[in-house]
Amino acid sequence: MSKFNAGRFFLGLHAWGVFAFIYAPILILIVFSFNQERINAVWTGFTLDWYRRLLTDADLLDSVYNSLVVGLTSTAIATILGTMAALAMHRYVFRGKKLFDAILYLPIVIPEIVMAVSLLTFYVFIQLTLGLVSVIIAHITFNIAFVFVIVQARLAGMGSDLENAAADLGATSWQTFRFVTLPVIAPGVISGALLAFTISWDDFMIAFFTAGVGGTTLPMRVYSMIKFGVTPEINAISTITILFTMLLILLAVRLEGIFKTAKTIGT
DSSP states (O other), X not given: OOOOOHHHHHHHHHHHHXXXXXXXXXXXXXHHTTBSSSSTTSOOOBOOHHXXXXXXXXXXXXXXXXXXXXXXXXXXXXXXXXXHHHHHHHHOOOTTHHHHHHHHHHXXXXXXXXXXXXXXXXXXXXXXXXXXXXXXXXXXXXXXXXXXXXXXXXXXXXXXXXXXXXXXXXXXXXXXXXXXXXXXXXXXXXXXXXXXXXXXXXOOHHHHXXXXXXXXXXXXXXXXXXXXXXXHHHHHHHHHHHXXXXXXXXXXXXXXXXXXXXXXXXX
């Protein structure tokens, strides 16, 4: 008969408590997105009407479209620039490298309100009309830093042996990057891109300061709706966003598995 392990029991209890604290509000939100009652206080019955209303809300659909355009565009550009910056910082030694490295971390550590005000001030100074383009530029600015940090960490664990071996075998710089470096750092690039898209999709503060006419994103639209109370319609939006995020995570895991398999076959 096994003895009762008090430490293991309380550790497990603590773990379940943490999970409940984090995920119970999300579960409640999802459940009440199907509630017939508009006020989220009492469950009165199951309905899909709130999801149907989302499909007929033109302003909401426009904000979703804007968020997708901003997220996908800023993620694509930031992933390319962030990866290039990480490769340059990993391969080359130059004067002021530490200062440049510290500057790349600034968008991560400075408060969002400071960055939002500074971007707005810069746009006013160069007389850039606020709109969807100004939001995209702002999101590229801070997304580069997140991609850079993740890809740089991946490069730090790679070493230079594989690249040197490819060069010794006669591979050009492009061939080395295409067939050696990129497959190794691909999980980091994908992770950085997904993180960049998630942050861009979720951003409110910077978009609020830098968006003009026609640049309303989904978080801004939800903020305008929540002034009248948290309704099942907002819960439905949040539920769809959660499912979309889970699909992105599953896609990232799948792509990482494909790259690992390809790397194993290649070796």
